[in-house]
Amino acid sequence: MVLNVRRPLTLLVVILYVCSVLCTYVAHAEYGVTSYEEVWGKFTELFRYVEELSSEGMNVSLIVSELNDVLTLIEENTTESLTKAMDRLRDIELEVSELRGELPSFKFWRDVTLVTKVAILASIPILTYLLLPRVYISLWLKYRRRWVVKK
Secondary structure (H helix, E strand, O other), X not given: OOOOOHHHHHHHHHHHHHHHHHHHHHHHHHHOOOOHHHHHHHHHHHHHHHXXXXXXXXXXXXXXXXXXXXXXXXXXXXXXXXXXXXXXXXXXXXXXXXXXXXXXXXXXXXXXXXXXXXXXXXXXXXXXXXXXXXXXXXXXXXXXXXXXXXX
């Protein structure tokens, strides 16, 4: 009896090939291999948010420097650099979302500070007009109290 080895080997090779393709697909999906377009889209989205926060007056200089580093990684355009860039973009996204949550409070206190400064500056001329004559008269009387008027 002769063993027919060809058919089981072919079946084994096909099974191994299917397993390797599935493992590669699962590994890419699991470890988040990202494309250039995906990373660039996330970068531009975060850049728009940072620009919005900056235009409202928030200090985003650290985030801008981090985005600059990410842009350097994106320009390398390798799988490893894109993965690092995407990881850093996720961290930056958390920081930006925190800052966007604080934006209404920041705007409120910024407006309160601005109104307070304007009110103080506007009150200086009014207080000078009302208080300067009184202060001048009281000082004049204090220093000339001992004067004697001669006839």
